[in-house]
Amino acid sequence: MDENHLAEQTTVKDSTISFMVNGERVTAALSPALRLVDILRDKLMLTGTKLSCGIGRCGACSVLMNGRLVNSCLVLAYQIEGASLTTIEGLGKGRDGLHPIQEAFLEEGGFQCGYCTSGMVMAVKSLLDETPQPSQEQVREALSGNICRCTGYGGILRAVDRAACRARM
CATH class of the missing domain: 1.10.150.120 ([2Fe-2S]-binding domain)
Structure with a gap:
């Protein structure tokens, strides 16, 4: 088996995932294994959520998922299907100024x-x-x-x- 064939076999195909972020519906083709922090920062450009340790120990990437606090570095894309997410950018939404x-x-x-x-x-x-x-x-x-x-x-x-x-x- 050559190296290219092996790479083709281990590639995870994107899935259509639908979820809410800060009150807005998002539907995107994403790798099911993509971390939520990467989706927020790199795909949705919501850079208020920070990545620090990447292993769930520091809390810098914390967001609300269905009203519960989660470390977004530990949540994978497939887990957010149908979820409602609130990031730091969504707290003051609809208000004059900050939360x-x-x-x-x-x-x-x-x-x-x-x-x-x-x-x-x-x-x-x-x-x-x-x-x-x-x-x-x-x-x-x-x-x-x-x-x-x-x-x-x-x-x-x-x-x-x-x-x-x-x-x-």
Whole structure:
């Protein structure tokens, strides 16, 4: 068996996959094994979602899938068939300006380089959707899958408190 024949046999054919991203229907021919983070960044040009570790440990690529927080580096294209996805770009959609969580991060200095920020904001969104008045322990647990190497977490924790206070108003 020659090398070209082997390559032809192992090529995964594209499948038509349909899903929602930030309220808009997307139908595309994609390799079923393509990672969601690559679809978002390279195919849909939604570059707010960052790729850092690529193995689900840092949370930089976190998005909401059917309302649940996921690491988009661990989700494959075939898994998003029929799913509803929300990225950082979709949070403030339909509003004048930023989402209240994004505003709180700005006001409290919840970021420095910004690389982890979109994943942190999505984790906070997931937390506050499930628990509008979280305890400090719940906040720390919700953010445990997100790593920030710059801020020392003080500003991030203050931002979560501020966003939770606004949600109560």
